[in-house]
Amino acid sequence: MNKDSIEQCADVLYGAIKSQSTVKPLTETHPDISIDDAYSISLRIVEKRVADGERIVGKKIGVTSKAVMNMLKVGQPDFGFLTDKMVYSQGQDMPISEQLIQARAEGELAFILKKDLCGPGITSADVLAATDYVMPCIEVVDSRIEDWRIKIEDTVADNASCGLLLLGDSAVDPREVDMSTCGMVVEKNGAIISTGAGAAVMGSPVNAVAWLANTLGEYGIALKAGEVILSGSMVPLEPVQAGDHLRVSIGGVGSASVRFV
């Protein structure tokens, strides 16, 4: 894709975010789109958001589970950017009806960094050394592509389908928890809907963060001290709407709960 098409796609998607509307898959309107094109679009949207006053506070990793990789026919995850506008904390309601289009919730570990991580060459030991603490997190993903009819290029361009996120009630030193075996229980409106464990995310959420640092290194981007890194869902995505209540608990870490309005 040429620069003009990338700019045009970025405008279309950013417009969709702001107006809470959906667009046709870019892979249909621009069949020649490559993954690199998609990341270029995503980066342009972030630049526009920053120009409009948002602040980058972290990054997210998506497509970390085998099920979603198979669905999108890819062998690796993707990433997106988190801005201050997306972040909620335990105790706050999350206004998905006025901010999102087709919300789906997932549960994951958020890593809060105390040192920069810049690939290539980042190992899981580097990730642990750079992690200040981990927190339970509910991420609500959203797609600006109609009916979630996404291929990998669509979700990459659309900021890895990022929506809003909520950080939970505890922060735990990474040396206190085995992030590969820690269990997760998700309750929606009081009923247990799914369980999982850290290993569902690329063997361990730590591996996912290392992958992100190494992949972003190729684009000259670092994970920075103080940033929030979402490591990817341990459980299947769950559609949510205003009025729903969701609770995610993680063994040895804590829980996050939210009311959607």
Added chain:
Amino acid sequence: MGNLTKPEIEQLAEHLENAELQQLEVVKITDDFPHMDYEDAFDIQWEIRRRKESRGNKIVGMKMGLTSWAKMKQMGVENPCYGFLADYFSRPDGGEVKHDELIHPKIEAELAFVTKQPLKGPGVNIADVLRATDFVMPAVEVIDSRYKDFKFDLKSVIADNSSSTRFFTGGRMADVADLDLKNIGVVMEINGEVVETGAGAAVLGHPAASVAMLANMLSERGEELPAGSFVMIGAITAAVQVNKGDSFIVRYQDLGTVSGKFV
């Protein structure tokens, strides 16, 4: 009140136990005995148990089955079921199961409770179970329905000892007070690949709820769980098919691992 006669119960018990011992696939027994009820189904299971004990086998524990809501919904039933564990079912951590001795085995990641006080229903609750528990340890169950293609209804599976066949124990024992049983995570790997993950709450919301339900179900027959009972709670993960040559390891949060091989 059961609907089958004593000779029919004995005949069906012999039929299903032979299927187990000779690795024969059979059709679900409710096809030929559509009027059998749940009491008949348990009568058949207890008759199989009696047959084994009369031959000198020891009963070493109990298990719960169909304890996840997903599985119950799939089966269209509102209740789990139980079965017994005979001495020759047991395998140590790192042990082997001969695949040829089974029909179409699958493995499930579970936990086992070992009790130090009797549990007698009705009315046993989670608190009773936690107080009566000596320790918890990891367990992996091998299930092997004698029914063709695992096609059965709840009565047929109860009569078939709830598909019980082998189990591995291992890992590390722990006091219930030191565990977060609801959130405890498990990771199942077959031949080095992660195939299933889950957490304790997948079993009836809390692993101890499964033991309570077992005590209450047993009380319907005037039975109880004596002190020293070994109870497997049912699957935290989906059951996964295993083939000859496969090896597995299940990793448990704070409880170590259980591994084994199918040879």
